[in-house]
Amino acid sequence: MRLSNPAPTRLLLLLSTVITLGSGLAFGGGAHAEAAQPSESRERSVAPMPSLAPMIRRVSPSVVSIGIQGTVREQGQRNPLLDDPFFRRFFNVPPDAGARERPFQSAGSGVVVDATQGYIITNAHVVENARDITVTLSDQRELPAKLIGSDPQTDIAVIQIKAETLSQIAFGDSDELEPGDYVAAIGNPFGLQQSVSYGIVSALGRSGMNPDGFESLIQTDASINPGNSGGALVNLRGELIGINNMILSRSGGNIGIGFAIPVNMARSVMDQLIKYGSVKRGQLGVTIAPVTPDIAQALGIASNGGALITQVAKESAAARANLQAGDVVTALNGRKVKSAAELRNAIGLLRVGDKVQIALLREGKARSVTAEIADPAAVATAAASSESGSLPEGTQHRSLEGADLADAPDNGGGVLVRNVAPNSRAASAGLRPGDVVVAANGVRVSNTAALSAAWRAAAARGGSTLVLQVRRSGDVTILVLR
Secondary structure, three states, X not given: OOOOOHHHHHHHHHHHHHHHHHHHHHHOOHHHXXXXXXXXXXXXXXXXXXXXXXXXXXHHHHEEEEEEEEEEEEXXXXXXXXXXXXXXXXXXXXXXXXXXEEXXXXXXXXXXXXXXXXXXXXXXXXXOOEEEEEEEOXXXXXXEEEEEEEEXXXXXXXXXXXXXXXXXXXXXXXXXXXXXXXXXXXXXXXXXXXXXXXXXXXXXXXXXXXOOOOOOEEEEOOOOOOOOOOOEEEOOOOEEEEEEEEEOOOOOOOOOOEEEEEHXXXXXHHHHHHHHOOOOEOEOOEEEEEOOHHHHHHHOOOXXXXXXXXXXXXXXXXXXXXXXXXXXXXXXXXXXXXXXXXXXXXXXXXXXXXXXXXXXXXXXXXXXXXXXXXXXXXXXXXXXXXXXXXXXXXXXXXXXXXXXXXXXXXXXXXXXXXXXXXXXXXXXXXXXXXXXXXXXXXXXXXXXXXXXXXXXXXXXXXXXXXXXXXXEOOXXXXXXXO
16 A cells, blocks of 8 residues: 655654664663663662671671770980999999889770670780770770780780670681681771771781790781781681781881781680689690601601600600600691691690690601690700701711711610710711710611611602701700701
8 A cells, every 4th residue: 555645654764763773872772671771770680799898897896995004114314334233233223223104005906705794805915014994895985994814925815894785706716717818807006996907818827926925826918007906807707716916017007917816826815814814834845846848758757747856854744745856746636736836836825734635756656645734843944956967978967077976885775976076067966975876867776887877768768857866964855967
């Protein structure tokens, strides 16, 4: 059927086509027509924005601000004569002459770990020399606090407040942490209330910050600044996995290297502080060294950590448990020992009288003993650690050069060190006249030929280390010759 006037019809079709094309340009065409829906429909179709906010809202009320007032005794300017020992003795000058007391104020953070009893865990250095302690909660309530106990060697302290409707944090397991795990640090840096930073676990088992302390610190790049000390390091579940305690910085501000005390260590110390008011550490009575790959090769064991006992003190818990120099401790109470530092920390958290099951390797064979941790006052001081020597050459270890060796008399056999030349390799390695070598690389030696055979066997395996078990003045010690 023909239309009487086709021009208007063609115009209508053309306009319809333009509108359709325009709609496609504006809204993506018919295949994407749903994109033209109102904005609220578009918002419903978009996935939720990832955020830590829900976890932070739940955890933050358990992190508090701690204000400290106290006095510190410091040495001011004084007469140089007071530094002269003769002058001090002649005039009977007291040791603290010239010292004065100065008031101070400081701030830190803490974490509520028991809402019922009002216990808060923080750093020992936060409450050091404190006369008055004030806790400010997340709802701005200010409450006085009392010190329950402090342990400077782990930098952990516990304070207590009396308050209702407190929020406490859930404990995590710091032993499950791995480098790369996400963490958040919550505290009050520079006095700013409830600040949160975010990062990852950079490393584990850091030590050496406090030579006299017990450390196995978590390193994180989550920003930790002055005032964060004592605050919470949490995982993405909002569980407490560390207590923030220090930073490494030249300027005093964060440069991405912060440290936290693992919560498992902090919790153990906290329990003792709450129960006893202090940590009464016992002692095993051994000198230990790390099991390096060359030592593991020399002893013929797998290089998978552990701690080498280099000396056992007389009348110590270790001696009573029949631990011996040369033993490699592999586990403590069923928990694997990864390093010498880990063994030291684990023993340092035990109390006098605690019994500990020790798994070890002796001459390549697995053994187990039980030791009862002793009072440190009853344990003799362990001998100094051995010094390292040089690389091997020929069929005799170069570190034995300068030692006059002979077969020992009939008192059990071995190799007697009759003399050691001054400044020789043997002297540098720690050998002394009168020493009797009774084992090398975990193998008993009865004479000089057996000692030489032990070294040749090690060299044939590609080893460059000789681990000697030496009987010295009734004690047994370990010398590592490299």
